[in-house]
Each structure stands twice: as structure tokens, then as C-alpha cells.
Amino acid sequence: MRKTAPFFLLAFVAWTCQKHPAGIENIQIKGSDTEVNLVLALAERFMEQEPKASIAVTGGGSGTGIAALLNGKTSIANASRPMDSTERQMAEQRGIHPLALVIGIDALAIVVHKDNPIDRLNLSEIGRIFSGEIHNWAQIGGPRQEISLYGRQSNSGTFLFFREKVVQADYSPHLKQMNGTAQLVEALSTDPAGIGYAGIGYLAQPEKNHTDAFKVIRITAGPGSSAYSPFEYADVASGRYPITRPLYQYVNATPQGALLDFLLFAFGPEGQAIVRQNGYYPIAREQYAENLRQLHAETANE
Amino acid sequence: MKISATRADKLATVVFQFSAWLSVVVLAGIFTLLLYNGFKAFDRIRPQEFFLGYTWNPSGYSAPHYGVLSLLGSTLLVTCGAMVIAIPLGIGTAAYLSESAPPRVYQILKPVIELFAGIPSVALGFIGITILSPVLAHVFGLSNGLIALNGAILLALMALPTIITVSEDAIRAVPKTFREASFAVGATRETTLWRVTLPAAMSGIITAVMLGFGRALGETMTVLMATGNALAFPGGFFEPVRTMTAAIAIELGETAQHTTHYYALFAVGALLFAISLLVNILSETIARRFRYSQS
Numbered sequence: 088m089r090k091t092a093p094f095f096l097l098a099f100v101a102w103t104c105q106k107h108p109a110g111i112e113n114i115q116i117k118g119s120d121t122e123v124n125l126v127l128a129l130a131e132r133f134m135e136q137e138p139k140a141s142i143a144v145t146g147g148g149s150g151t152g153i154a155a156l157l158n159g160k161t162s163i164a165n166a167s168r169p170m171d172s173t174e175r176q177m178a179e180q181r182g183i184h185p186l187a188l189v190i191g192i193d194a195l196a197i198v199v200h201k202d203n204p205i206d207r208l209n210l211s212e213i214g215r216i217f218s219g220e221i222h223n224w225a226q227i228g229g230p231r232q233e234i235s236l237y238g239r240q241s242n243s244g245t246f247l248f249f250r251e252k253v254v255q256a257d258y259s260p261h262l263k264q265m266n267g268t269a270q271l272v273e274a275l276s277t278d279p280a281g282i283g284y285a286g287i288g289y290l291a292q293p294e295k296n297h298t299d300a301f302k303v304i305r306i307t308a309g310p311g312s313s314a315y316s317p318f319e320y321a322d323v324a325s326g327r328y329p330i331t332r333p334l335y336q337y338v339n340a341t342p343q344g345a346l347l348d349f350l351l352f353a354f355g356p357e358g359q360a361i362v363r364q365n366g367y368y369p370i371a372r373e374q375y376a377e378n379l380r381q382l383h384a385e386t387a388n389e
Numbered sequence: 390m391k392i393s394a395t396r397a398d399k400l401a402t403v404v405f406q407f408s409a410w411l412s413v414v415v416l417a418g419i420f421t422l423l424l425y426n427g428f429k430a431f432d433r434i435r436p437q438e439f440f441l442g443y444t445w446n447p448s449g450y451s452a453p454h455y456g457v458l459s460l461l462g463s464t465l466l467v468t469c470g471a472m473v474i475a476i477p478l479g480i481g482t483a484a485y486l487s488e489s490a491p492p493r494v495y496q497i498l499k500p501v502i503e504l505f506a507g508i509p510s511v512a513l514g515f516i517g518i519t520i521l522s523p524v525l526a527h528v529f530g531l532s533n534g535l536i537a538l539n540g541a542i543l544l545a546l547m548a549l550p551t552i553i554t555v556s557e558d559a560i561r562a563v564p565k566t567f568r569e570a571s572f573a574v575g576a577t578r579e580t581t582l583w584r585v586t587l588p589a590a591m592s593g594i595i596t597a598v599m600l601g602f603g604r605a606l607g608e609t610m611t612v613l614m615a616t617g618n619a620l621a622f623p624g625g626f627f628e629p630v631r632t633m634t635a636a637i638a639i640e641l642g643e644t645a646q647h648t649t650h651y652y653a654l655f656a657v658g659a660l661l662f663a664i665s666l667l668v669n670i671l672s673e674t675i676a677r678r679f680r681y682s683q684s
Contacts, residue, residue, distance in 0.1 A: 147642070148642075148643065150643040151642055151643060154643070154645070173645075177645075232532065233532070235532045235533055240618070240639050241447075241448040241639070241640065241643065242639070242640075242642055242643035250450060254450075255450075256450055256451075257446065257449055257450040257451070258450075259621075260444070260446070260459075260619060260620040260621035260622075261619050261621050261628075261629070262619055262620070263533075263535055263617035263618060263619050263629050264617070264618040264619065264620075264631070264639070265618075266613070266614065270518065270614075273518065273519075274518070274522075274533060274535060277522070277523050277526070277533065278526075278532050278533040279532055280532035280533075281532065281533065
């Protein structure tokens with residue numbers, strides 16, 4: 088045993104130091120927690136077809152992914168929000184030319200506990216709930232109970248998107264900031280006074296969630312008008328369901344080889360089928376053309 | 390080549406002297422770094438806003454706010470809550486273990502308690518979310534259990550092994566003659582424990598408590614997961630809170646370097662360091678006083 092121990096140690100060191108065999112292309116993808124499961128599914132299918140590519144997908148939030156792209160730490164940044172002006176400025180300073188490719192459409196669902204009698208709200212009510220102006224369910228016709236707010240942390244693209252689009256003010260300081268969407272949904276399914284938001288992909292896969300423990304709110308344009316659900320593709324595509332957003336993949340200009348192939352795969356027909364399977368919605372035809380234009384325009388430049 | 394015993398001795402002395410000094414240097418380095426970066430925050434934030442402000446919201450919608458009081462209040466609330474639970478339990482358990490536990494029981498309890506110290510804080514945080522939170526919600530009639538009390542209970546669990554182990558050693562170190570003298574004048578076991586053994590072990594027990602306090606004060610992952618991280622000033626044990634450690638852990642990852650927010654987080658870190666330093670100095674002074682009065 089005493090003689091074999093150093094041998095194992097050496098073998099372990101050799102194993103950790105090994106390089107991938109020649110010809111394998113490593114692709115790092117980092118960012119949005121909303122997109123992480125979807126992109127993982129895309130990467131797995133792509134690797135089946137393209138054994139020479141090795142793709143690693145991690146989450147951490149859109150801000151984290153974009154920061155990693157700017158620091159040269161990742162090939163692709165997943166982001167559920169567009170880059171902001173400071174991020175663009177930093178990219179310019181560092182000589183990075185990010186292309187914004189859209190790989191799918193997300194509808195943000197408003198989620199409450201299954202026992203909550205309220206099943207429809209309008210956008211302004213939702214905004215006022217999250218800013219703390221409406222703080223008791225009784226104010227909007229529910230039971231007399233303080234509203235318990237759930238959201239994400241400030242490094243989340245969803246946190247910023249939802250604030251810009253719906254709240255348009257600071258979140259209530261009583262908002263509980265959860266580590267990830269999984270934790271948020273877990274907490275909501277046990278909190279009868281809770282309300283929170285989550286990407287539709289998280290709720291659309293029944294095998295992953297106890298869908299009977301929470302309820303997705305239908306959104307109306309105003310009092311008396313009809314209500315729309317984020318589960319209806321037609322309503323999401325037409326914009327009648329109001330809280331939708333593109334899911335981005337940011338990549339530095341002129342991707343080549345397996346990286347380019349993967350990007351084309353993701354927003355191509357096969358990738359879009361996977362997007363659908365994961366509960367998100369496919370991109371429109373114009374967006375497809377726009378993605379192609381960005382990639383080809385940039386690849387043609389070289 | 391063979392190294393003679395004296396040379397080996399010398400070598401070992403040099404190596405360990407070096408590592409001892411290294412820890413001093415590293416500690417001083419950390420403190421300097423925290424202070425240096427922390428002070429830079431006050432180029433852009435007025436000190437009275439930082440130290441007297443109740444609103445911590447660096448990524449605010451209209452303007453950033455850097456008031457540390459709600460974070461400080463949350464940290465003190467959760468830590469002191471943990472101590473209220475852990476101190477009596479910890480010292481009581483230590484007294485039981487050293488004074489009256491049968492050897493068989495002791496042989497089971499002791500390793501289990503020591504093993505408890507090794508539970509990763511992430512695992513405890515997970516227990517806080519999935520088990521403790523619904524239980525607390527049910528017991529206190531709340532809609533959810535992601536509250537300060539949840540964090541305090543978990544931190545008490547984390548501080549307990551330290552408090553128990555160190556106090557037990559302190560109680561065991563009290564000379565047998567003390568107890569025998571007490572029994573000889575007719576004192577019961579209880580009286581002996583309360584009036585003789587515990588006071589004699591007090592300096593060690595205070596050290597134990599302070600170590601436990603430090604453990605709870607600096608703990609990050611557990612409170613981050615279990616207490617809801619709301620930014621509001623804590624209104625009590627049944628409200629969600631965001632501690633200083635959780636704020637640093639959550640926000641540093643998305644903060645661009647050399648921004649106001651970045652330096653403000655260093656200032657929070659420096660404040661936390663200062664608090665734990667103060668607690669250490671205080672406990673050292675108190676412990677020393679007990680040591681002198683005992684002899």
C-alpha cells in the first residue's frame with residue numbers, strides 16, 4: 088500500500104493535467120439561469136452530432152455571463168436581457184464586438200400559490216404589488232393577508248428585465264431575493280401568500296415541477312378585458328401576453344468552426360424544436376434572418 | 390544525505406516560526422486591503438450616509454443607496470439570536486458531558502458532536518429551506534419561514550459544536566481537588582457545578598462562546614439561503630433579513646471592479662472585520678480578568 092499510494096497520486100496528477108486530444112474544440116457557455124437548462128439540452132444534442140465539440144454550460148446569471156465574455160472567460164454569454172450601455176462601452180474598450188443572437192422567446196410567468204383565489208391581474212397591479220404599493224391581498228380582492236414577495240437577486244437578468252418592464256420603480260425592500268428560479272418556485276409552492284416570477288421554461292415541464300402546488304396568473308390589459316396565459320404561443324407571439332423577452336446568446340464577432348456550427352444549430356430548425364420542448368417559444372422568421380445576417384456579415388468580413 | 394537530529398530540530402523551528410509569522414503577515418495584509426479599499430468608498434459616499442443610512446440598495450432603480458444599518462442590524466439580530474439559543478444549550482451539554490455522562494453515552498455523543506462541526510454550510514442552508522422553513526411557518530402561523538429566526542437556529546447549530554467542545558475542555562481542566570473540596574463541605578453535585586466548577590472554568594467558557602460568536606458572525610452561505618435576503622431593515626425575528634456577509638456574497642460577483650459599489654462592499658467587509666476584532670479583544674480582556682480572580 089505504501090508503494091502504491093505515490094503511484095495513485097501521480098496518476099491523479101497526470102489525469103488532472105491531461106489535455107484534450109487534438110482536434111477537440113472546447114466551448115465555454117456561461118450566463119443566464121433562465122437559459123441554462125435549455126442551452127444544456129441544445130449542447131447535448133449538438134455534441135451527439137459533432138463528437139469533436141466539447142461544450143460546458145454553466146449558469147450564474149446574465150450579468151455574470153456578460154462579464155465573463157468581456158473578460159474573455161467564456162465563448163458564449165447567455166443573457167435574458169440585452170447588454171446595457173456600460174457593458175457595451177467596456178466591450179468596445181476591450182476590442183470585443185459582441186453579436187446578439189436570439190435563440191428563443193421567453194414569457195415571464197407570474198406565479199402564486201395554488202390556493203390563492205386570484206387568477207388574473209393586470210400589468211399595473213403586478214407592478215404595484217412588486218413595488219410594495221399594494222401589500223395586502225385584500226387590496227385586490229383577495230383574502231386579508233400580507234403579500235409575501237419573491238424575486239431574484241440583482242445579478243439576474245430577470246430581476247432587471249422585470250423591474251424595467253413591469254415595476255418601473257424600486258422593488259419593495261421586503262422582496263425576498265432568492266438564489267435561483269428553482270429555489271423561488273420551491274418557496275412559492277409552500278407559501279399561501281406568495282407571489283413571484285419565473286421564466287416559462289421553468290414551469291412548462293411538468294416532470295420537473297409539482298405543477299399542482301402553484302398557479303400561473305393570467306394577465307389582462309385592464310379591468311373587464313380578456314386574460315391571457317403565458318402558456319399560449321399565439322398570445323405570446325402576438326404580444327397580447329405582455330411580459331415576453333428575447334433570450335440572447337452573445338458571442339464575440341467572427342465565430343468559427345464548431346462554435347459557429349453550434350450557434351447556427353441553436354437557432355436553426357432542430358435547435359428551435361428543442362427550444363419548444365424546453366417550454367420556451369421559437370423565434371420569428373425575421374429574427375432568424377437577422378441572426379444569419381449578423382453571423383454571415385461578420386464572417387464575410389474576414 | 391543524513392540530517393542530524395539537531396539540524397532537523399533547527400530546520401523545524403525555522404519552518405514553523407516562519408509559518409507562525411506568515412499568518413500574522415497575512416492577517417495584517419487582509420486588514421490593510423479591506424481598510425484601503427473600504428476607505429476609497431468614502432470618496433464617493435458620505436460617511437454619514439454609509440453609517441447612518443437605513444437603505445442598502447446599490448442597484449436602485451433611480452439612485453443607488455449605501456446605508457449599512459439594515460445589513461448591520463440583520464447581522465446582529467441573527468448572530469445574537471443564535472447565541473441566545475446556543476450558549477445555554479452549549480454550556481449545558483458541555484457540563485453534562487464532562488460531569489455526569491456515563492462513559493458509554495459519552496463515547497457515542499462526543500464523536501457525533503464533533504462530526505456535526507463538519508456539516509457543510511450549504512447542506513445546512515438546504516435544510517433551512519426545505520425543512521426548517523415550513524416548520525417555522527406552521528408553528529408561528531406565518532406564510533413562509535424564510536426569516537431571521539430560521540438563520541438564527543441554523544447558526545446556533547453551527548456554533549454549538551465549537552462551544553460544546555471548547556467549554557467541555559475548560560470544565561475538564563478544572564482540578565479535581567476543587568470539586569472534592571466542595572463535596573467535602575457538603576455541597577451537592579448541582580451546587581458544586583454552579584458555584585465551583587463553572588466559575589473556575591469561566592475563562593475557557595468565555596473563549597468558547599466568543600469562538601462560537603465569531604463562527605456565527607462570519608457565516609455566509611447558510612444565512613444567504615435561509616433568511617430571504619430582503620433589503621428592508623429587520624423588524625424582528627419573523628422578518629426576512631439580509632446580513633452583511635450575504636450582501637457581499639450576492640453582490641460582489643456582479644460588481645465591476647473599481648466602482649463605488651465595489652468599494653462599498655469592501656467597506657462592509659472592513660466593518661465586519663472590525664466587529665469580530667472588537668469581540669475578540671473584549672473576550673480576551675474578560676477572560677483574563679476571570680483567570681486572575683480565580684487564582
